[in-house]
Amino acid sequence: TGVFAADFVAKIGHLESAQQSRHVHLEKVAKLVNERTDGAVEFQLFPQGQLGQQREMTEGVQLGTLEATVAPAAFLGGFNPAVSILDIPFLLPDNDETAQKIRGGAFGEALCDSFNSRGVTCIGLWPNGKKSFTSSKPLASLEDFAGQKFRVMDSNILIEQFNSLGASAIALPFGELYTALQTGVVDGEENPLDTIQRMKFYEVQKHLVLSDHGAMEDVILFNPAWWASLPEEHQKTIVDTFNEVIPELINHKAEAVAAALEEIKASGIDIREMSDEEKAAFRDKMYPAARAAFIERAGDEGENLIAVYEKEYEAAGAE
Amino acid sequence: MILFALVIIVAVLLLVLGFEMFLVLGVPALMIKEFFYGNLPDPVVVQKILGGINHTTLLAIPFFILAAELMGEGQIARRLTGLVKVLVGHLRGGMGYTTIGGSMAFGSVSGSAPATVAAMARMVYPEMRKAGFSDKFSLGLIVSSAETALLIPPSITFIIYGWMTGTSVAKLFVGGLAVGLVLGLAFAIMAALEARRSGVERGPRTSWRERLVAIREAGWALGMPVIILGGIYSGYFTPTEAAAASVVYAIFVEGVIFRELTLRKLFAVTERAAISTAIIFILLAMGGLLSYFITLAQVPSAITAFLDAIHAGPIMFLLIVNISFLIAGMFIDPNSALLILVPPLYPVATALGIDPVHFGMIVTLNISIGMITPPFGLDIFVASSTLSKPVLTIISGLWPFIIANLIVLAIITYVPDISTFLPNLVFG
Amino acid sequence: MKALAIIRTAERVAAVSIFLTMVALYSANVLARQVGGTFASEFAWVEEAVRLMSLFLVFLTVGLALEKGRHAGVHTWRDRIARATGLPLRKIIDAVGFVFCIYLVWLGYQMTAFVYGMGQKSPTLNIPVFWIYLAPTIGFALMALRFALSFFGRIDRFAGQASEE
Numbered sequence: 014t015g016v017f018a019a020d021f022v023a024k025i026g027h028l029e030s031a032q033q034s035r036h037v038h039l040e041k042v043a044k045l046v047n048e049r050t051d052g053a054v055e056f057q058l059f060p061q062g063q064l065g066q067q068r069e070m071t072e073g074v075q076l077g078t079l080e081a082t083v084a085p086a087a088f089l090g091g092f093n094p095a096v097s098i099l100d101i102p103f104l105l106p107d108n109d110e111t112a113q114k115i116r117g118g119a120f121g122e123a124l125c126d127s128f129n130s131r132g133v134t135c136i137g138l139w140p141n142g143k144k145s146f147t148s149s150k151p152l153a154s155l156e157d158f159a160g161q162k163f164r165v166m167d168s169n170i171l172i173e174q175f176n177s178l179g180a181s182a183i184a185l186p187f188g189e190l191y192t193a194l195q196t197g198v199v200d201g202e203e204n205p206l207d208t209i210q211r212m213k214f215y216e217v218q219k220h221l222v223l224s225d226h227g228a229m230e231d232v233i234l235f236n237p238a239w240w241a242s243l244p245e246e247h248q249k250t251i252v253d254t255f256n257e258v259i260p261e262l263i264n265h266k267a268e269a270v271a272a273a274l275e276e277i278k279a280s281g282i283d284i285r286e287m288s289d290e291e292k293a294a295f296r297d298k299m300y301p302a303a304r305a306a307f308i309e310r311a312g313d314e315g316e317n318l319i320a321v322y323e324k325e326y327e328a329a330g331a332e
Numbered sequence: 333m334i335l336f337a338l339v340i341i342v343a344v345l346l347l348v349l350g351f352e353m354f355l356v357l358g359v360p361a362l363m364i365k366e367f368f369y370g371n372l373p374d375p376v377v378v379q380k381i382l383g384g385i386n387h388t389t390l391l392a393i394p395f396f397i398l399a400a401e402l403m404g405e406g407q408i409a410r411r412l413t414g415l416v417k418v419l420v421g422h423l424r425g426g427m428g429y430t431t432i433g434g435s436m437a438f439g440s441v442s443g444s445a446p447a448t449v450a451a452m453a454r455m456v457y458p459e460m461r462k463a464g465f466s467d468k469f470s471l472g473l474i475v476s477s478a479e480t481a482l483l484i485p486p487s488i489t490f491i492i493y494g495w496m497t498g499t500s501v502a503k504l505f506v507g508g509l510a511v512g513l514v515l516g517l518a519f520a521i522m523a524a525l526e527a528r529r530s531g532v533e534r535g536p537r538t539s540w541r542e543r544l545v546a547i548r549e550a551g552w553a554l555g556m557p558v559i560i561l562g563g564i565y566s567g568y569f570t571p572t573e574a575a576a577a578s579v580v581y582a583i584f585v586e587g588v589i590f591r592e593l594t595l596r597k598l599f600a601v602t603e604r605a606a607i608s609t610a611i612i613f614i615l616l617a618m619g620g621l622l623s624y625f626i627t628l629a630q631v632p633s634a635i636t637a638f639l640d641a642i643h644a645g646p647i648m649f650l651l652i653v654n655i656s657f658l659i660a661g662m663f664i665d666p667n668s669a670l671l672i673l674v675p676p677l678y679p680v681a682t683a684l685g686i687d688p689v690h691f692g693m694i695v696t697l698n699i700s701i702g703m704i705t706p707p708f709g710l711d712i713f714v715a716s717s718t719l720s721k722p723v724l725t726i727i728s729g730l731w732p733f734i735i736a737n738l739i740v741l742a743i744i745t746y747v748p749d750i751s752t753f754l755p756n757l758v759f760g
Numbered sequence: 761m762k763a764l765a766i767i768r769t770a771e772r773v774a775a776v777s778i779f780l781t782m783v784a785l786y787s788a789n790v791l792a793r794q795v796g797g798t799f800a801s802e803f804a805w806v807e808e809a810v811r812l813m814s815l816f817l818v819f820l821t822v823g824l825a826l827e828k829g830r831h832a833g834v835h836t837w838r839d840r841i842a843r844a845t846g847l848p849l850r851k852i853i854d855a856v857g858f859v860f861c862i863y864l865v866w867l868g869y870q871m872t873a874f875v876y877g878m879g880q881k882s883p884t885l886n887i888p889v890f891w892i893y894l895a896p897t898i899g900f901a902l903m904a905l906r907f908a909l910s911f912f913g914r915i916d917r918f919a920g921q922a923s924e925e
């Protein structure tokens with residue numbers, strides 16, 4: 014912020030802590046956008062849920078109390094059932110480039126467009142890592158999951174994901190999860206490695222499977238009125254800047270994940286990598302159930318989106 | 333500046349003139365909205381009011397209030413306090429230690445200071461008075477002992493701090509246990525001094541036979557702490573679920589075993605607990621609204637700029653940390669203070685070489701103190717509503733404890749070993 | 761005043777039944793988890809439901825609490841100041857409280873209507889989210905009613921606070 018007040022000020026709220034990849038790159042975008050618009054556009058960042066839970070922030074973006082939010086797709090299903098497609102396990106391929114083809118292509122565009130009828134303007138998707146499983150009980154094979162209790166975020170698709178493995182899906186607030194894992198209220202959970210490290214879940218878990226099964230995609234949402242008030246050139250600058258930092262964001266996340274894995278390894282918990290064949294077996298088991306749960310909720314719109322996705326998935330050459 | 337002064341004047345005026353506390357918080361909040369954030373759509377006020385109470389972890393408060401009302405109305409509370417009296421009644425001030433120990437145990441599992449006040453106050457207040465403690469001291473001790481809920485594990489405050497800073501939660505838990513015990517010890521010393529000063533009588537020493545009889549008498553009542561503590565530590569339920577389970581157990585024991593809880597009584601007790609819940613939650617709701625505006629004011633960047641300007645060393649820095657938290661704790665919900673203040677302060681702390689676990693203890697102790705400092709001290713209002721005592725009486729009983737708290741805070745702040753010795757011993 | 765008696769009974773019955781249902785649902789949740797398997801997953805909506813119910817518990821009871829003079833506040837000096845200054849302080853509080861609550865009813869209505877228009881649903885129960893904003897809207901209306909009745913001397917909401925002087 015300089016001596017001159019910016020013409021367009023946007024408060025951007027999100028849930029992650031200030032050291033995590035999302036915030037670090039939001040700071041980068043804020044700086045670049047400010048420079049590139051000669052100070053006309055200023056982003057004020059409010060990390061770690063200072064402005065409320067995700068539901069409140071998304072509502073705020075609709076209402077105009079908040080100009081933008083960068084939201085995990087998993088928290089947006091109530092606003093836009095179509096976005097829950099991202100909750101489907103093994104949706105995006107392992108390879109970063111192939112995944113970006115799908116995220117940045119027709120599928121990503123269709124998904125983003127589906128927000129525009131919901132009182133928000135989606136300007137793009139950001140990758141934010143992939144989930145792995147941890148548990149206090151062995152997770153050596155697909156069969157091991159049966160009978161275990163896993164904590165899930167509020168999402169019917171994630172519930173189906175665990176049901177398809179014969180496991181229990183338990184709803185618990187994030188803040189209570191550490192203690193619940195410690196005492197054994199639930200056996201396991203699923204989160205990206207850097208979250209597992211930051212939340213210290215590995216301190217209270219015995220087994221970690223590097224499964225990369227769930228894509229954590231962020232959706233960048235702006236208030237439509239604020240967005241429309243921007244001159245077109247500024248809109249373009251913002252969209253381009255958000256897209257431009259994606260490779261950097263992916264690298265930053267990868268480094269954070271690698272560092273997290275080092276720390277987790279040092280704790281001595283049992284870690285194993287899921288093989289490609291095993292991932293395929295998991296996908297075969299989980300995809301149909303989660304897909305059905307998604308279509309049940311998202312209706313025709315969901316069916317169309319699934320069709321776009323499946324076409325893109327094949328075209329991108331994912332196995 | 334003039335507008336801001338006006339807001340403060342109105343708040344003080346409403347407080348002194350005896351307006352309901354939710355108006356004392358709510359009316360100035362609306363003024364802040366109009367004066368400083370006029371361009372925000374007005375319905376945001378309702379959104380943030382609701383946001384202040386729409387949290388699953390807060391559910392422990394109504395459930396524990398209901399359980400406490402059921403136990404107080406029936407036999408469980410009487411039998412439990414009867415047992416305690418037989419065991420420690422011969423110690424001078426034994427009821428004081430019982431209040432502290434009980435609050436520490438209950439606070440440990442509930443993790444919520446207001447829930448601890450709500451559950452303990454009805455049970456121990458009459459007994460403390462009977463034992464000869466003054467009204468003010470009893471109130472002060474009950475309210476302040478509940479603070480340990482945030483320090484003694486498990487504690488969501490530490491989990492949030494760990495998430496924000498990347499500090500080991502296990503280490504924070506162990507450190508919190510040490511700091512919580514120091515705080516409990518400080519209160520115990522105060523209880524001992526007060527008992528001596530005001531001539532609290534010793535009860536007769538009881539024989540082991542009498543004690544065994546009392547334990548048998550307590551029977552079903554003893555199941556309550558066993559279920560809550562045992563249920564949580566053995567993984568049957570979360571602290572919030574334990575609160576609900578304690579209600580079911582109380583209804584079962586009072587209704588089926590002691591056969592004194594009629595449907596009519598159950599209705600009356602539940603209604604009373606609902607009213608206590610409403611009184612607390614409407615304040616939390618208004619607190620949510622105020623915290624929102626304070627967040628929007630971007631206080632963190634002002635603090636960072638100030639710290640940059642004065643080049644504080646560790647001693648000065650920690651003093652500023654404590655003062656910032658104490659001031660914030662006077663006016664906003666302490667948990668919001670955590671979210672707002674840790675991000676600007678933590679990087680400075682690490683740059684000055686302050687141990688993250690140690691800093692976590694300082695922050696959490698500050699937040700605990702915020703629960704009991706006027707004017708916005710949630711625990712004060714909980715005690716006021718559950719015991720029907722004037723707010724001012726409770727505050728006047730709290731001063732000695734707030735001072736004791738500040739002394740403990742100074743010790744914890746400037747003797748890092750208290751916070752870090754145990755965690756380092758356990759985790760190397 | 762018959763209407764008030766009906767409202768009061770409705771509030772009490774609603775608060776008590778909501779509260780006890782919350783307890784029952786949470787306990788059922790614990791038991792279901794002991795059973796385990798996909799059966800336990802069937803109860804994933806309980807957390808969201810109980811949280812929603814707690815909002816109604818609070819806002820259906822705030823009016824009763826006001827009528828009984830139970831809301832927290834520093835009442836110690838109020839009547840003394842009123843006597844010393846000759847100000848009708850109780851009436852002033854009632855009037856300010858009424859205006860405050862009515863304004864919040866208006867905002868609550870706007871928020872409810874806005875979220876209704878957006879059509880957003882809750883994640884596991886799949887019910888419309890505008891319901892949660894109905895709670896404070898109703899709650900502030902119930903308090904506004906009490907402030908008004910007290911202003912016109914139809915109820916004595918200060919009786920319970922007499923002992924505090």
Ligand code: NA
Binds near residue numbers: 482
């Ligand atoms: Na605790």
Ligand code: NA
Binds near residue numbers: 706707708709710
């Ligand atoms: Na306070």
